[in-house]
Amino acid sequence: MLTSHPLPASRAREQAHEIAQLLLRHQRRSDRSEQPGQCRELPCPDCRSTQSEVIEAFVRAGRPVRLVLPAFPGKSPNRAKVLGTLPDMAEELALGFLDSLTGRIRQIYPPGAEIVICSDGRVFSDAVRIPDDDITAYHRELRTMIAALPHRAVSLFTLDEVPEFAGLSHDDMRTVLTERHAVPLEQLRSRVQQGEELPLYRAITRFLFEDGNTPEYRGSRAALQRDARIRAYVVIQRSKAWGEFLAGQFPGSVRLSIHPQPCSAAKLGIHLGKSTGTWLTPWHGVAVDIGGRLVLMKRAEAEGLNCDLVERGGRPSHYVVREPVRSVHEDDTARRTALDATAVTVPDAPKEW
Ligand SMILES: [Zn+2]
Numbered sequence: 467m468l469t470s471h472p473l474p475a476s477r478a479r480e481q482a483h484e485i486a487q488l489l490l491r492h493q494r495r496s497d498r499s500e501q502p503g504q505c506r507e508l509p510c511p512d513c514r515s516t517q518s519e520v521i522e523a524f525v526r527a528g529r530p531v532r533l534v535l536p537a538f539p540g541k542s543p544n545r546a547k548v549l550g551t552l553p554d555m556a557e558e559l560a561l562g563f564l565d566s567l568t569g570r571i572r573q574i575y576p577p578g579a580e581i582v583i584c585s586d587g588r589v590f591s592d593a594v595r596i597p598d599d600d601i602t603a604y605h606r607e608l609r610t611m612i613a614a615l616p617h618r619a620v621s622l623f624t625l626d627e628v629p630e631f632a633g634l635s636h637d638d639m640r641t642v643l644t645e646r647h648a649v650p651l652e653q654l655r656s657r658v659q660q661g662e663e664l665p666l667y668r669a670i671t672r673f674l675f676e677d678g679n680t681p682e683y684r685g686s687r688a689a690l691q692r693d694a695r696i697r698a699y700v701v702i703q704r705s706k707a708w709g710e711f712l713a714g715q716f717p718g719s720v721r722l723s724i725h726p727q728p729c730s731a732a733k734l735g736i737h738l739g740k741s742t743g744t745w746l747t748p749w750h751g752v753a754v755d756i757g758g759r760l761v762l763m764k765r766a767e768a769e770g771l772n773c774d775l776v777e778r779g780g781r782p783s784h785y786v787v788r789e790p791v792r793s794v795h796e797d798d799t800a801r802r803t804a805l806d807a808t809a810v811t812v813p814d815a816p817k818e819w
Pocket residue numbers: 504505506510511512513514728729730
């Protein structure tokens with residue numbers, strides 16, 4: 467919808483800049499040790515101008531800024547990491563964060579923003595070994611959570627509702643997507659071997675290894691590692707195919723990613739909360755209330771703490787610790803000023819929201 471009084475160009479540029487600046491505050495960046503020379507400043511002016519240009523086209527037209535986020539695939543199949551197959555407090559927090567982001571954009575620019583979550587679960591469920599029925603149920607519950615968000619600016623888009631794939635089985639949807647939109651696996655392998663996609667490849671391999679390393683797994687670690695490496699290429703191939711498909715489906719949009727991206731790339735890596743550098747996502751962890759503050763951690767880590775499981779609507783939702791928690795990674799000053807000397811210690815750096 468066009469406004470009857472388009473903004474002067476300078477004002478549009480200013481607002482686009484402000485919106486980009488807001489997004490940059492939540493940028494998920496590469497580990498510097500893995501990709502030296504990325505994003506020399508914080509916030510990064512180069513990444514900001516890339517995004518600002520995309521945003522400005524919406525602002526000039528007086529339309530809500532559309533942000534597309536491939537994410538929320540489905541819960542990890544490893545029950546040592548998550549509470550079950552359905553979204554829980556971990557997802558609800560991330561959705562709340564995205565919703566609040568649209569609210570903050572609206573304060574800068576009244577037409578606001580819309581965030582389209584493009585779940586990639588159906589796209590690679592076979593490679594990550596999540597049953598398709600679990601993906602369907604996960605999407606259904608996600609829609610219920612999204613419908614309850616106050617700003618009504620977040621939506622969910624999945625492979626299932628693409629007219630191009632209507633009537634196909636889930637396997638056929640994936641085959642057609644791959645045929646039409648994917649790069650060949652050999653090409654991907656050679657890119658990774660040249661170091662181009664190495665951090666992403668390592669991260670996906672680690673997730674697949676962890677997801678397969680369930681209490682029931684009886685094979686060797688080496689076999690699991692080999693299997694994870696093979697499947698990582700498929701996951702990356704399909705993710706990229708989905709990304710390409712979405713670029714055609716939602717042209718001109720701000721493209722968000724849960725993975726760090728190179729400096730000035732068209733896609734912007736973003737945290738799903740007030741996080742500070744972690745790969746853990748809601749679908750790979752559980753939410754833990756550590757005294758008024760919610761953090762993400764793996765279920766097994768949470769259960770190592772003195773905490774209670776909270777149920778909502780008859781389903782497990784999150785944990786609440788019985789005593790205040792501090793991180794082993796907090797500095798000495800923080801430790802000295804901690805109010806409770808008997809506070810329990812989180813086994814790993816808490817994944818803050
Ligand atoms: Zn940058």
